[in-house]
Structures are given as structure tokens and as C-alpha cells.
């Protein structure tokens with residue numbers, strides 16, 4: 001039987017990259033990635049790994065219609081904090097799926113900030129995605145909606161900044177400079193590069209089964225790996241690396257980013273993480289401690305070795 005084609009939007013980004021890693025490791029699907037620039041180093045690196053890289057932009061519906069031709073499944077993300085409207089990006093992805101009769105759209109969304117905060121906060125990165133969720137219902141595109149929580153990966157790269165910084169010359173003391181959220185507040189968090197691709201692959205693998213299709217499309221699915229507070233992140237890094245780590249919230253932020261984190265500080269979802277449905281699907285989730293061993297401990301070593309070399 002011919003292999004099915006899976007198209008990944010945002011292929012050169014965090015979530016799209018994780019989707020591609022998991023699909024290549026799975027080996028059962030043909031993988032096509034979307035990029036605005038097929039000549040970029042990131043796009044070429046994916047071509048070298050066997051991904052068919054195609055030029056398309058979430059703001060250009062016709063390019064998506066061309067790119068989704070023949071797809072069995074499409075993974076879609078929108079990009080926040082740009083001049084572009086995320087709801088428009090999302091609607092374009094949905095319309096292109098409808099135009100190409102794509103059997104499965106997996107949409108990385110978020111709940112409406114307005115609903116979660118009962119009108120207190122408006123956060124475009126959430127509200128515009130939630131608009132797409134509503135739009136999907138009106139056009140009938142078969143879709144699994146995923147809600148990733150905070151990305152674990154933000155710790156070492158959040159909007160091009162590293163949250164974890166050394167604060168003593170001997171490299172023994174570090175702090176996590178985190179937007180707004182106090183140390184005791186626990187947030188649902190996804191180890192995206194390890195877990196989100198596995199979730200996507202498991203959904204696609206089960207899509208032929210009608211019972212699974214019903215269960216997966218009933219309501220948005222929280223895709224998080226674990227729930228963790230800043231305090232517990234610090235203690236885990238201390239345990240693994242032997243460094244002293246403190247949580248240092250700050251609020252000198254552009255208003256849209258501040259609203260997002262103020263909401264996270266004040267309103268928590270009452271949820272079971274990992275979502276039982278995803279465990280039933282066979283996804284094996286990772287822990288924050290895994291991330292510290294995989295990425296944080298090597299990062300600390302690298303920073304300290306550079307300091308020593310100077």
C-alpha cells in the first residue's frame with residue numbers, strides 16, 4: 001500500500017520541527033514541510049533529511065492549497081506576535097484542507113483568553129487561535145485540536161532569550177528570569193521537542209478507526225507532558241546539576257506578552273496531565289527532569305566552559 005503523505009506547516013519551527021522528527025523516526029509516512037523560503041539553512045537541513053520542502057505561507061491560502069494536494073493529514077500552527085492575524089493564518093490552513101479534501105487536520109491551538117479569564121484578559125495569541133476552533137466547526141473540516149501548554153523549551157530560548165542565567169562569577173548560582181508568574185504557580189507544560197511529535201504520530205496512526213476519530217474530535221485535547229511550578233523547576237535543576245537556582249519573575253514586558261503571562265499567573269485550568277486519552281493512545285511522555293538532563297545540564301556546562309576559556 002502506498003505511504004500516506006503528512007504535510008507539516010511551520011516545519012522549520014519548534015512544533016513543526018518536532019512533528020517532522022517524530023514522523024521521520026516513525027518511518028511510515030511521506031513527510032512534506034512548508035516554509036516561506038526553501039533556500040534557508042533550516043529548510044535545506046530538512047531537505048537533506050528526506051523531507052520534501054515546499055514554499056508556502058500561512059498568509060497565502062493559494063500556496064497552502066497547492067502544498068496540501070494529496071495529503072492524508074496536515075499539521076497546522078499559526079505564528080504569534082507578528083503583524084499578521086493568527087485567525088487568518090488558521091482559517092487559511094482550514095480552507096486549504098477543505099479545498100483539498102484532507103481527511104485529517106491537526107491544529108495546534110489554545111483556549112480563548114477572554115473565556116478563561118472571564119473577560120479580564122485579551123491575548124491575541126490565544127483568542128485568535130480560539131476563533132479558528134470555532135471556524136472549524138462551521139466548515140466541518142475533520143480536525144483534532146491540540147492545546148499545548150507552556151513550552152519547556154522556553155527555558156533556554158524564549159523569544160530569542162535564555163531564561164536561565166548565571167548570577168555568580170563562580171557559576172554556582174543561577175536564576176530563571178520568568179515573565180510575571182510567581183514561583184508557586186504550577187503551569188501545564190509540554191516538552192515539545194520530545195512529546196508533541198509523538199502525539200501527532202499517534203493521532204495519525206489511529207485516524208482510520210472510527211471510534212478513535214469520535215473520541216479525538218470531541219473536544220480540544222490538552223497535549224501537555226506535566227504540570228510544574230517555578231519552584232519545582234528550580235529544585236529539579238538543583239538536583240540534577242548541583243547548582244543553586246532561584247526563580248526571578250519580572251514584568252517589564254510588551255503589553256501583549258505581559259497579558260499572556262498575567263493570565264497564566266491568575267487562572268489555572270483544572271486538568272489531569274498527561275491527558276488520559278493520549279496515554280491510552282500509547283504516547284509516552286517525558287518529564288521536566290528528562291529535559292534538564294537532555295538540555296539544561298549540557299547548556300550550563302557549555303556556558304561555564306566558555307567563561308573559563310576567556
Ligand SMILES: NC(=O)c1ccc[n+]([C@@H]2O[C@H](COP(=O)([O-])OP(=O)(O)OC[C@H]3O[C@@H](n4cnc5c(N)ncnc54)[C@H](OP(=O)(O)O)[C@@H]3O)[C@@H](O)[C@H]2O)c1
Nearest residue numbers: 010012013014015016035036078079080082125149150151
Ligand atoms: N512558546 C510557548 O510557550 C507556546 C505555548 C503554547 C503555544 N505557543 C504557540 O506556538 C506557536 C508558534 O509555534 P512554534 O514555536 O512552533 O513556531 P516557531 O518556532 O516560531 O516557528 C514557526 C515557523 O513558521 C514559519 N512562519 C510562517 N509565517 C511566519 C511569520 N509570519 N513569522 C514568523 N515565522 C513564520 C517560520 O518558518 P519559515 O521562516 O521557514 O517560513 C517559522 O520557522 C504560536 O502560535 C504560539 O502562540 C507557544
